[in-house]
Amino acid sequence: MYIQTILTLSVILLCDAKLPRTKSHIQPNEFPSNPIQYNDALRLLQPELKNEKTSRIVDQYKVRHRREVFDSNLYDSGLNWTHSESLDQHGDVVLKWTSSQNDITFRIEARTLGYVGLGFNSEGNMRGADLVVSWVDDDTGRAQILDCHGLDVEGKPVADEVQNYELISGHQNHTHTTIEFRRLLNTKDNQDFLISDETIQVLYALGPPGSDGQLPKHVKSGSKPLRLLQTLSNPSSVPLLHWDVTIGNLSIPHDMATLFWCKIFKVPDLPKKHHIVGYLPLIDSRPIRNAIPVVEKNSLSPVHHMVLYECAVDPDVYSWNEWAEGSGFFGPNRPSEWAICATPVAAWAMGSKGEFLPTNVGIPLGEKGGVSFYMLEIHYDNQALHEVLDNSGIRVLHTPTLRQHDAALLGAGVGVSALHLIPPKQRQYRTVGICGSECTNSLFPDTGINIVSVLLHVHGTAxxxxxxxxRGQQEQEVISEENSYDARYQQSRVVPGGRKFLKGDILITECTYDTTTRDKPILGGYSTSQEMCLSFVLYYPRTELAGCYSMTPVDEFFETFGVKEFYFMSMTKIQNLFLSSGNLDNITSPWEFDMKSRNYVEETGLQGDDQGVRLLESLVIKNPAEFRNKSFMAHLNEMQWSEPLLTEPIERRLYRGLHMMFCKKQDDTWGTPIEIQAYPIYHALPSNDISEKHYKRVKLPSVTSAARSTRRQFWSAILAVCLTIIAIR
Known part of the structure; x- marks a missing residue:
């Protein structure tokens, strides 16, 4: 009888392990916990079977109706949309959104009577993307929504096992479909994208008319880089004035691929000190057709970036008034006196809508604030070689209501020059610019500074x-970073809680580039065909420091590529030329290249302020003998860049080797002497591979109910066997 009882209990345990488990009840309008179901089975499904499953889920979803249709007059939720972006150039697809600590709500307004698709990815395509497809049924007027993902191979959308998007409302008129929906920022579902403060690619696709619940080929699609969780600080509660600082009727010639233009402005007559609290871009570029500037709605402006600088006090006020009345100068030809315009107060780059400073800081404006003149520098990227009339600039937003702290901008990173080299054929090549401890120890107050926001700036291969x-020999938490950088979208980043930065601390700007599609080395410079690695740091209290950069010493740079000596040019002279922006006026060697020849202009366009590129092209190698009589650029172009045994030591030496440090004050004098130092020695923080968390979709372990059931069966069987053995004994 005892043995029979034990065996009966064992059978009950085994049967109980096989019984299906009911799902936890979810209240209406409540987000589910979203366990990842059938993960192992999904990996075995072929794309064809996935598409069949998608059709079944769509059919079931259309019948099920997660929400009843909303009255067309009440389709607007009335939410306060904190962000709004047009995803296309024509305004046919407008995305609005607002977020809380845990979730995000979207409203998409699209010119279509078919489906509307929205997606999130680290790349601008549907492969592996998180997709949501919505539509309004033409017959019933009911809005529907479907959570999908793109297949890794073809990018075709298939339905997710767990539906994490919640429909709020939907409406369709004669031209547009409007849908509102929400989701958790982190759904804990490996088929969904983790929405964080990183820049991501927001995808859109519009279906043909009548494509309700079907996923035929879209009729229009695209992508746009956005940061969905960026914070806004629009000071609407204080009186705002504006000062428009714009270039006047500058004609950009068709043979200038890259052009820098600088102009001096006198500050408005203000009765008291004001604070700059933000700025907006004023883009006014008109292509010239048949000698007439015309307004074209969808023409792209050649304005690449703009920087407004304070000019330090100069007793020669007469000359500055004269310059303020003039039209400006081509960058390399501007008067040498303008070098005292070294402190940035506004830095705008392509894709930015402008900036508002955090509410506790403002940048002093006006003569009562100590500054009378400013210099606007505009970089035009005209690779298409169009003739354009430009009146662009910056709208400076300021207020007499002073804020708690006087702030300033500090430039840091890699000094812009052709010595900043990025090899081709590299998946992840790193360069670094250092703001050394000697500079910060010399110019920062005893209590240090407080960093409040950062604008990170690189070009297209970053x-x-x-x-x-x-600090000391210990790396602190990173101040700011962008792990999915897109040069089309450059907004500053507020540092949460601010960052205390002390005397003697070190700033390191690190950039990683992907040059797998390039065949020749990329050199540092202002053109979009060249590269940069810069940080613009907003901080308080103000100091005398304007810029803190580093670059590879000249002899160290050339020795890295096996070159020891050039004809007619010592390393010291080359270094002095680079320190003066690579001016070629004094080069008179028989090997000098005529880079201003008409053929060169017609082929590539003049590159303007090239920061030493032409200098590298004109240098001819003398030693070693195996490279003799080659130009240095020809030598670089012939190197085997696809060979890691070559590129890895180069990266290591230029990154971890010697760096020439620059510490510039607001009046263009040196804060500390130029020094050559080794890369600082410190204990790096343990690697927290953010790139794997955000640059790709999040991968989470499977916690399916099937796996839990298997574990229950296993342990129940073990227990039954043990009890049987005990009973027999």
């Missing part, structure tokens, strides 16, 4: 950029 912080 994929990551970060601003690191070292």
């Amino acid at each position: 994929r990551k950029i970060s601003l690191k912080h070292v």
